[in-house]
Amino acid sequence: MNNNQKSILITGGTGSLGKALTQHILKTKPNINRLIIFSRDEQKQFQMAQEFPTSKYPQIRYFIGDIRDYERLKRALKGIDYVIHAAAMKHVPIAEYNPMECVKTNILGAENLINACLETEVERVVALSTDKAAAPVNLYGATKLASDKLFVAANNITGWNPIKFSVVRYGNVMGSNGSVIPFFLKKRKEGVLPITDPTMTRFNISLQGGVDMVMHALEHAWGGEIFVPKIPSYRITDVAKAIGPDCEHPVIGIRPGEKIHEEMITMADSFYTYDLGKGYTILPATHKWKLEEYIDHFQATKVPIGFRYNSGENIEWETVESLRVLIRKYVDPKFEVK
Structure with missing residues (x-):
């Protein structure tokens, strides 16, 4: 990326x-030309501007x-x-209760963005x-x-336009708004950390890990890939033990629309999935570039048919102690177990 012109x-x-x-x-790019923060919440923009x-x-x-x-975009x-x-509506229970609002933002909004990018001079899009x-x-x-399908397929309608669309898919971002760790940190003052299901697992990535994935895709995507990082999982019970070992941990049952384990690559995806070393990429069924050249360039290895990447079957796990270290590093530097 040319710092002075982009x-x-x-x-x-x-x-x-x-x-x-x-x-x-x-x-990392202090000489960037412009950085536009586009969002609909004026209060959050006001706070970010401080x-x-x-x-x-x-x-x-x-x-x-x-x-x-579309016109504003x-x-x-x-x-x-x-x-x-x-940009997305991301809260599961709110989306279940307001389905069309979720569709309008996450699907129709994606279509708007794709069309607006195709009508302007945008070179690369990472969703x-x-x-x-x-x-x-x-x-x-x-x-x-x-939305993922729309961004992947957008590469098929670019025509003469050299624009590239790609997708980055990862799990729970540690400490992000509305996620479990800030929720537990707040609830531990009450002495109760509610557990949805004692067997529940989730993938875990730091904010910086998410940033690194996005920047990697922005600079290296060939168009149409879904990038998936190799990241550890955690057990919800270990999160509760890490934050409030002396708290009560009542089991309240899973919420509407929740899974016990999350998946980032399904068995059906395995036909198009390649191992790139630090992560995986799900390649589009149709693409403008040659598969052999892509494999050679990234030294990619095809995953076995039937492969899936599931938080409950992961080979890398966070422990109670490693979670505490990560919470201090990424969420609350003053965090300590009382």
Whole structure:
């Protein structure tokens, strides 16, 4: 990426990942031309502008806008080279209760963004996915699967346009808004940490790990890939022990639309999945580039037919102690077990 000439737009830029990306981009690419934070929440933009003021970072612009609004998107994308798509409705129970709102943002918003990028001079688009998009059992996961399909297929309609669309899929981001660790840290003051199911597992990635995945895809994608990192899992019971070992841990049952284990690569995906060393990539069924050249370039190895990447069958696990170290490093530097 040429630091002096590129402009980047982040949809949903005021979220946990958006802010982490902003910090990373400003630190590693200080001469970037423009960095646009595109989101619909004026209060979050106001708060983010205190942290990243335009007086200190003149390359930043804050755009109020909704990905449901095609015309506003198109205007915001003028002069933009790279797009990171992080905007989404992501809370599972809220999506179950308000299904069409989730569809409008996560699916129709994705279509708007694709069309707006094709109509402007955007060169690369990386869309964020979720482990819930693999074999989805809830509406949020289903909308993100549809979104993934739209971004992968967008490479088929680019025509003369050299734009590349790709997707990054990973698990729970440690410490992100609405995730279990901040919830438990808050609840431990009450002495009760509710467990949905004692056998429940989740993939775990740090905010910086998520940022690194996005930046890798932005710079190395050939178009149409779904990138999946190799990351550890944790047991929900270990999270509870790490945060509140002396708390009560009542089992309350899983919420509507939840799984016991999450999956990032299904058995059906195994036909198109390759091991790249630090992660996997699910390749599109149709692509503009030659598969042999891709395999040679990335030294990719085909996974066995029937392979799946499941949080309950992972080979790498966080422990109670490693979770405490990560919480201090990424979530709360003052965290300690009382």
